[in-house]
Amino acid sequence: MIQRAILKINPNAEVTVYGNDINTCEFVWHNGTTPIPKADIQAQFTAVKFDMAMEDLRAKRNKLLADTDYLALSDNTLSTDMANYRTQLRDITNGLTTVEDVNAVTFPTKPE
Numbered sequence: 855m856i857q858r859a860i861l862k863i864n865p866n867a868e869v870t871v872y873g874n875d876i877n878t879c880e881f882v883w884h885n886g887t888t889p890i891p892k893a894d895i896q897a898q899f900t901a902v903k904f905d906m907a908m909e910d911l912r913a914k915r916n917k918l919l920a921d922t923d924y925l926a927l928s929d930n931t932l933s934t935d936m937a938n939y940r941t942q943l944r945d946i947t948n949g950l951t952t953v954e955d956v957n958a959v960t961f962p963t964k965p966e
Contacts, residue, residue, distance in 0.1 A: 858905070859898035863890055900953075907956040908947065915943050918961065935965035 856876055860867050868887045873879030876896050883889050922940060926932055932940075942962040950956050 855899060855902050855906075856895060858902045859895045860890060862898045862901060862905075863894060864888075903953050904951075904956070907953045908950065911947060911950075911956050911959060914961070915946055918964070919943050922964070933965065939963075939965055 856871050856874070856879060857869070860869055860871075864887070866887075867890070868884035870882040870884070871879055872882070876892055876899075881889065919940060922936065924930070925936055926940065939962055946959060946961070950959070
């Protein structure tokens with residue numbers, strides 16, 4: 855998570871991080887990368903946790919969509935229930951702003 859927080863601040867940062875605890879880890883900055891204070895890195899942790907939660911949610915959502923993709927091919931007629939299900943899946947990330955929002959998501963039930 856530390857590495858991701860650094861890259862959120864500076865996507866071009868080149869750094870090696872030794873350790874997983876922001877309070878005790880050590881950094882080696884490479885190729886002229888300007889060091890970033892630990893407090894600034896730690897301030898990005900909430901955003902990184904949200905990004906990670908959204909990635910997990912999207913992966914689950916994408917699998918559920920992929921499981922029904924064959925039904926949406928041009929030679930199939932998609933039922934209204936299935937079309938609504940797929941729309942609900944695509945829209946499931948709308949309006950989420952916190953990790954708590956992401957964790958509270960309930961996936962729609964796949965129609966028969």
